Amino acid sequence: MEPTKFESAIFLIDQKNAEDPNAFNVQGIDFSKELLYSQRMTQKLLQFDPQASEALQIAARAQHICRWKIARNEYPMDRTGYLKWRETLKKMHADITSEILEKLGYTTEFIEKVSFLINKKLIKKNEESQTIEDVVCLVFLEYYFEDFAEKHSDDKIIDILQKTWKKMSAKGHAAALKLNFSKKSLALVKQAIS
Known part of the structure; x- marks a missing residue:
């Protein structure tokens, strides 16, 4: 059976996160750090909001996609540097995810919604x-x-x-x-x- 667009999106996000060279050890087993994080995000989202929309599920899964590519120490080690690093990361996460979704034929409107959610815009209002x-x-x-x-x-x-x-x-x-x-x-x- 052909995977759905959604299944393909999750698979491609996981594929990117599986490239993370950083390992995270859980009960003696090494996992790609960001792959494990993204799976935990999905699991927690579905516990917290079982009716989560497709856009929300993709945004949660891609929250840290390829995070290791921009190291914290590339920015000044102060509050301003930290915030700049976080903003740069969010943009990168949204851009990589948008490319994946474009390839799969998602609409511009849907892709913009996922990017909006990855960037965590309008917290407390949305x-x-x-x-x-x-x-x-x-x-x-x-x-x-x-x-x-x-x-x-x-x-x-x-x-x-x-x-x-x-x-x-x-x-x-x-x-x-x-x-x-x-x-x-x-x-x-x-x-x-x-």
Whole structure:
């Protein structure tokens, strides 16, 4: 049976992310870091919003497509440099995804919608942009937060948690509080949001 356009899009996004030279080890198995991240984004999106549109599912899967190609240290190691790096990445993610979708014959309107969502435009105003932001935050909290917290001071972690919390919706907050945190992480989360 011929794969659908959507299945082909997911396959091609995964193919790109599988090229990531960075490995992420889970229970003794090495995965391409961004391939694993993109699969976690899809899984979390469908738990959070089982009715997610095709555009939203593609945007979630392509959220970090080829992220390793632009290293953080190519920009000044300050807040301004960080924000510039993030903006450059979002544009690259949207451009690579748009090329894939064009090849598959998606409409310009659909491709623009996916790019809009990858760029997380109008968070708090656009429901699907907010959903992407919530899912990004939930994936971070569930899969990457504990390791991250071990490498930084509690003050820095609380600050990051407060910034993360601000970006999320009430539905996102409720989902975050159901995650399986360690005792220490849960204490930090509660401190950050109190």
